[in-house]
Amino acid sequence: MRTEHARPIRLSDYRPPDWLVDTVDLDIALHPTRTRVRSRLRLRPNPQAAGPAAVVLDGDDITPLSVRIDGVPMADSAYLATPDGLTIPQPPAGPFVLEIETEIDPSANTKLMGLYRSSGNYCTQCEAEGFRRITFFPDRPDVMAVYTTRIEADRDEAPVLLGNGNLIEQGDVPGTTRHFAVWHDPFPKPCYLFALVGGRLGARTATFTTMSGRTVALGVYVESGKEERAGYALEALERSMRWDEQAFGREYDLDVFNIVAVADFNMGAMENKGLNIFNDKYILASPETATDADYAHIEAVIAHEYFHNWTGNRITCRDWFQLCLKEGLTVFRDQEFSSDMRSRPVKRIADVRVLRGHQFVEDAGPLAHPVRPDTYREINNFYTATVYEKGAEVVRMLETLLGRERFRAGMDLYFTRHDGRAATVEEFVACFAEAAGTDLSQFMLWYAQAGTPELAVTRRDDAQAGTLSLEIAQVLPPTPGQPSKLPMVIPLALGLVGPDGDDLPIRRAGHGPVERGVLVLTRAAETFVLEGVPAGTVPSLNRGFSAPVKINADLTSDDLRFLAAHDSDPFNRWQAVQTLASELLIENVAVIRAGGAVRHDGGFVHALAAVLADERLAPAYVAQVLSIPSEGDIARDIGRDVDPEAIYLARQALRRALGNDLAPTLRILYERLRQDGPYSPDAASAGRRALRNVCLDLLAAPGHPAAIALAAAQYSEADNMTDRMAALATLALHDTPEREAALADFFERFRADPLVIDKWFALQAMIPDPGTLDRVRGLAAHPAFSLANPNRVRALIGSFAQANHTQFNRADGEGYRLVVDTVLALDGVNPQVAARLATAFRSWRALEPTRRAAARAGLERLAGTASLSRDVADIVERSLG
Ligand code: 0A1
Ligand code: ZN
Secondary structure (H helix, E strand, C coil), rough: CCCCCCCCCHHCCCCCCCEEEHHHHHHECCCCCCCEEEEEEEEECCCCCCCCEEEEECCCCCCCEEEECCCCEECCCHCCCCCEEECCCCCCCCCEEEEEEEEEHHHHHHCCCCCEEEEEEEEEEECCHHHHHHHCCCCCCCCCCEEEEEEEEEECCCEEEECCCEEEEEEECCCEEEEEEEEEEEEECCCHCCEEEEEHHHHHEEEEEECCCEEEEEEEEEECCCCCHHHHHHHHHHHHHHHHHHHHEEEEEEECEEEEECCCCCEEEECCEEEEEEEEHCCCCCCCCCCHHHHHHHHHHHHHHHCCCCCCCCCEEEEEHHHHHHHHHHHHHHHHHHHHHHHHHHHHHHHHHHHHHHHHHHHHHCCCCCCCCCCCCHHHHHHHHHHHHHHHHHHHHHHHHHHHHHHHHHHHHHHHHHCCCEEEEHHHHHHHHHCCCCCCCHHHHHHCCCCCCCCEEEEEECCCEEEEEEEEEECCCCCECCCCCCCCEEEEEEEEECCCCCCCCCEEECEEEHHHHHHEEEECCEEEECCCCCCCCEECCCCCCCCCEEEEEEECCHHHHHHHCHHHHHHHHHHHHHHHHHHHHHHHHHHHHHCCCCCCHHHHHHHHHHHHHHHHHCCCHHHHHHHHCHHHHHHHHHHHCCHHHHHHHHHHHHHHHHHHHHHHHHHHHHHHHCCCCCCCCCCCHHHHHHHHHHHHHHHHCCCCCCHHHHHHHHHHHHHCCHHHHHHHHHHHHCCHHHHHHHHHHHHHHHHCCCCHHHHHHHHHHHCCCCHHHHHHHHHHHCCCCCCCCCCHHHHHHHHHHHHHHHHHCCCCCHHHHHHHHHHHHHHHHHHHHHHHHHHHHHHHHHHHHHHHHHHHHHHHHHHCCCCCCCHHHHHHHHHCC
């Protein structure tokens, strides 16, 4: 492989395509190593383009066998084929038909982009630029065409043949062992939404009646024999389809909706029109093999891909810079769906944990980029937490600023105005500005400026006047390529918790009531004077996490404990406990580094005990309150000169203290929450298990043998994966014979099940012991491990790099060395997954000097490697830049 120093692609260079494609007819004859692809394109000059132009088609790792224009074979000299495309310098002046034949080898395709094989089945992945690995095409999302696909294969090898759209014909190829199917998709689409599947698959099926009474045939296809495990996914699909009708008025549009699960997949899933392709991980579930968290993820990902049918497919992106237009919006939609299916506050807390754990971290390091980047070298590296999760927050802020009804009116306008088109972020936001009759030009900065805004909030009480003034200053730190920033529009949902614990009305002096309790910040510094505020009132800031910002407020520990006990906003009640924990942990990290003894905070324990005792609170919510900030959270809050070992010790000390001080309550709850009846993945049952398992983990934190025995007993008696896995995770934190026995048992029980073995790999990679490095090295040589399967790599090496802070960041640099070695070994196999792994170094500058130097050396070893893929080179250069 050659090092590809591709030049950057810039948003400002966007030009409409010179040629449009009206229809694509594909004839694909599947063969393990010699798949023949015949493509027939109806091309016409784009009336919006500058004038006569060459036809330039993209290609990647393919060669043309024949090229014809209007049925006439072209001489080799009449076109130019290069490693990245095919150019026809002098095409006909008007519309014409271009036919190209190529041959590809799906078995050799280890990048898993284009057409490849997974467990012997054929499947495709075309987003972002995989279609060009199948045939030559203008591979850009603003070229939308109507596709008809004939798929042919050996009947034995691939009895099931699936494509986009509706099935219009099928049959045998006379005189052969082969058969075919023809699929037609009437909706114009970009080529990244093309898909086909061929293989031996079993299905769970159902029918869905849409809001206007049309019948849709649903199918979830999985490896034959695993159909039982596709039931939950199918139900989640039906719930998603109904919800999109009710919440957004969006009806499904084809006669068929198929989903296929494959074992080898670079990402989570893909929204191909009428034929979603999924990573097995987000389809297959049974009580014995999947945890409650797995079920929740399946429901969310099924919804996400389904919702793309409108936000992504019917309305797609003009170019890849607009990726958040489909991703941020669709994440927002799937979050709303899950909130409606489960508990809204618990879902919000979980989403904010993910946002802070990934996106805030990205924003604080060298890979920071705006929600809509303006330049990229490898688009695959921009499927990030910023585009997805922060992109969703930006949509949520629109709703918060405009209110539900005006937001919905904006969405409706977007759907009618842009249906069937490739749109931009400007066009999306314009729909809301128009529907709500408001100016959103300052709001656009959320798409353009990277970094997490920081709000400094100072309060001044005037007891005599009965006012509370909030002085709020916003700062957006510099990020790569953006040294200085402009103030943003920030919707700050506010509560005023009066001295008796009840909410007070929010009135601004001279302005009257604050609409929906949302202060709208627009300037670098401003003061809000609130009236009718008695002494002893505590402000509850950024309720529901109304804006993705960091808040530094002058709240005392007493104020935070007051909010932890009384805030009517469940998010901020949880937040108050987190802030208390975080302040204590940060203080103790400093104490530990200075060689002192950690401070025990009885007040904090008391605040938790009060939440535990509040029987009105849902168990799932209490479980979130009891889960103190992670090592990653603490590192992020500290921000510089980070010592992961000290963080670990401070956190352990707090966990032990909680386990000791709260033992009687935890023990009672553990018993009371015992499951009665058979396992069910519903949210309420899952919440009870979540709380029970947090209790177990805290009880075991001090390492008392009785608690370890309790975990060991739960491990062996469990009738479901949630409880078994939770017990195993608790045992994994204690270097005891029980741990090794349970790990060995787990492997033997589930050795035939790759998704479960991934849990086994991941759990061991996350053990915070010095012995883990050798353990991971050993597991990388285990027969069940393979660099060819992304799930395996993510489970073992990804978990080590992303979730084992002390061992990845070993002071001797050996953790970095292991990850760099893996990135290099993987790069020749699957550069996209290798690049993703390399992002584990994104926070290297925030480390203390010894580790910082070792991490830099690791990155430099990568940078100094000849023949790096463009994917990895891009991440490494930006990380060092
Ligand atoms: N659009 C998909 C994510 C996705 C992106 C790239 C891929 O290439 C391997 C695959 C999937 C989604 O948002 O679910
Ligand atoms: Zn998506």
